[in-house]
Amino acid sequence: MDTKVQQKIGLKHGSGGRAMRQLIEDVFLSLASPVDGIGLSALDDGAAIRVGDRWLVITTDSHVVHPIFFPGGDIGRISVSGTVNDLAMMGATEPVGLTCAVIIEEGFPRADLERVVASMRETAKEAGAPFVTGDTKVMGKGQVDGLLLNTTGVALADRVVSDAGLRAGDLLVVTGSIGDHGMAVMARRHDLRLEGDLRSDVAPINGLVRAALAAGGEDVVAMKDPTRGGVAGVLHEMAAKGGVGIVVDEPSLPVNDEVRAAGEMIGIDPLLVANEGKAVIGVRARSADKVLAALRAHPLGARATVFARAIAERPGAVILDTGFGRRMLAEPEGELLPRIC
Amino acid sequence: MDTKVQQKIGLKHGSGGRAMRQLIEDVFLSLASPVDGIGLSALDDGAAIRVGDRWLVITTDSHVVHPIFFPGGDIGRISVSGTVNDLAMMGATEPVGLTCAVIIEEGFPRADLERVVASMRETAKEAGAPFVTGDTKVMGKGQVDGLLLNTTGVALADRVVSDAGLRAGDLLVVTGSIGDHGMAVMARRHDLRLEGDLRSDVAPINGLVRAALAAGGEDVVAMKDPTRGGVAGVLHEMAAKGGVGIVVDEPSLPVNDEVRAAGEMIGIDPLLVANEGKAVIGVRARSADKVLAALRAHPLGARATVFARAIAERPGAVILDTGFGRRMLAEPEGELLPRIC
Ligand SMILES: Nc1ncnc2c1ncn2[C@@H]1O[C@H](COP(=O)(O)OP(=O)(O)OP(=O)(O)O)[C@@H](O)[C@H]1O
Ligand SMILES: Nc1ncnc2c1ncn2[C@@H]1O[C@H](COP(=O)(O)OP(=O)(O)OP(=O)(O)O)[C@@H](O)[C@H]1O
Ligand SMILES: [Mg+2]
Ligand SMILES: [Mg+2]
Ligand SMILES: [Mg+2]
Ligand SMILES: [Mg+2]
Ligand SMILES: [Mg+2]
Ligand SMILES: [Mg+2]
Known part of the structure; x- marks a missing residue:
């Protein structure tokens, strides 16, 4: 049977x-x-x-x-x-x-x-x-x-941007701090003490993205919002679809203190947590500064930063450089965060 | 308070x-x-x-x-x-x-x-x-x-048809038998004996409607599918939005025997029951025959018929001519048929 x-x-x-x-x-x-x-x-x-x-x-x-x-x-x-x-x-x-x-x-x-x-x-x-x-x-x-x-x-x-456009040498920008939405919902649900300081980032970011596209033009080659599955999920999809490896410079990721603290209490990496007002944007290296400047000029992009780059080696893999060493970042399996969005 | x-x-x-x-x-x-x-x-x-x-x-x-x-x-x-x-x-x-x-x-x-x-x-x-x-x-x-x-x-x-286009003199066509979907779901839910003979009419009717539009052109002036609220609900909306009265010739409405029987058992008028593969189409009188012929030539419209007409008097009202006399057909209130679709 x-x-x-x-x-x-x-x-x-x-x-x-x-x-x-x-x-x-x-x-x-x-x-x-x-x-x-x-x-x-x-x-x-x-x-x-x-x-x-x-x-x-x-x-x-x-x-x-x-x-x-x-x-x-x-x-x-x-x-x-x-x-x-x-x-x-x-x-x-x-x-x-x-x-x-x-x-x-x-x-x-x-x-x-x-x-x-x-x-x-x-x-x-x-x-x-x-x-x-x-x-x-x-x-x-x-x-x-x-x-x-x-x-x-x-x-x-007039022009569309897929999530499959990365090639080796491209840089990855995140438009702000990560993990805020998921941690805020979890904290409220579990009545965590930290709750008061945790706030969801939920916001429409089409204006912010418009600014990035105006600055980067055709050099904006891949975009995805890190909702369920978090930034880790997005990187796995972009790596697999683009046929590239991705190396993440972990220390450069913007993470709010309360999110980091809540993540340690609950035992969940902010990289795996849903965001509702952020984008991960793949840019040809030559236009990264222009795109970054445009993002930072927008109220929702003040903390935008380059945090990863695409490489030709290890297509499909996401490698985390912690500052102390490198390890593979696994694809999220299906962390038990039901009804997070 | x-x-x-x-x-x-x-x-x-x-x-x-x-x-x-x-x-x-x-x-x-x-x-x-x-x-x-x-x-x-x-x-x-x-x-x-x-x-x-x-x-x-x-x-x-x-x-x-x-x-x-x-x-x-x-x-x-x-x-x-x-x-x-x-x-x-x-x-x-x-x-x-x-x-x-x-x-x-x-x-x-x-x-x-x-x-x-x-x-x-x-x-x-x-x-x-x-x-x-x-x-x-x-x-x-x-x-x-x-x-x-x-x-x-x-x-x-290229052209849209609203549900507000009726004017006095227009005829109303229904594309087939009424009440089948809602009665079939109710019968299954309540384990009525009749169930075997009751079948939902659920079907995509865009092909049928295409035929009606091709035949009637600009003379097709109003359309609505009688889902929740049934044919009675549609007629009330069309009458109110068009600023016309509507007189229904009840005996001409196609109702399957099992639907009529189930309606009597449950105590619900088929006019109030949801359909999922029917349309009510308002047509200028001069094009009604052409539209009817086109509908009847399609497998989903074999029983299409004119069943009502718009009048200048009593704008917003729906009048049921039972064959024995006339009475007002009230707007459905919110019959308790939850989860019918
Ligand atoms: N039930 C479904 N039927 C068809 N396609 C689906 C279905 N569920 C998801 N997909 C497709 O799978 C892909 C991933 O869906 P997902 O919902 O994760 O994307 P998202 O909306 O960007 O993320 P999120 O829902 O977390 O905001 C999308 O291309 C989506 O169209
Ligand atoms: N939550 C809502 N927000 C905005 N508009 C709504 C909402 N619910 C219904 N409407 C609007 O109200 C009208 C009636 O909705 P309704 O769902 O009855 O239409 P329908 O889809 O044709 O019927 P059915 O759902 O029974 O198939 C539509 O114009 C619809 O757009
Ligand atoms: Mg998305
Ligand atoms: Mg989404
Ligand atoms: Mg989705
Ligand atoms: Mg409808
Ligand atoms: Mg509908
Ligand atoms: Mg609806």
């Missing part, structure tokens, strides 16, 4: 690591069909389809974060930021339309719903992204926990 | 009737911003935004149907059909891209997931609609019941 028949979906299949990637490749990739552009099979932040001389960019994310209100943000702000940022990661910084699909548990307080919707409205305004349509479903008490959102984004772009 | 603060969301807010419309108007309409075209505030089946000399059409739906497998279909087939059909209701019969966002309960059988995905794939193929991107989240056991889907669709169209 085929044991596959009895296989169950586990929390690891939603954690942004290897187990999730495997499930997507084994099950959802079968939905792919050829398109003119970047389709499902590219497994990029979204799709980009040729329409005349432009690109139609589409991305979707559901959000199930728990609790729905946390230090620095809420589920509404994540849902808009996540979608705006995935569009931006494809090079599309001017959203044409967002969708708002909500699934609500019977008995959910209307005041909380209104607060979430207000947050969505403000975040969309911040991003210059108009909501154009939506859907509302209600499930019985106990059939769903609170409130779930799905936001899909659509944009047009 | 403001009692609103203590208000809770109820099942009626998801049932497609007056209560849901009110919630959407009171809470979600605040997300609307002006767009060049049909935006959120039109509350149509989707949005249509001017892009050059064409329209970018966007629609989204989450699906929470229970059980996920039912006679005639499953949650995957609904999710693709629902989105393809909402695009078609806007006049966009050639989807450019679909998204697939899944939320899965920990412990969900992988074999069931594969079965649903296979159904999505086949339905998308039937509709000629490519999946281009997606998202996968997992929630802990007991935090969500089984499997939820969201499918967003994007298309380009």
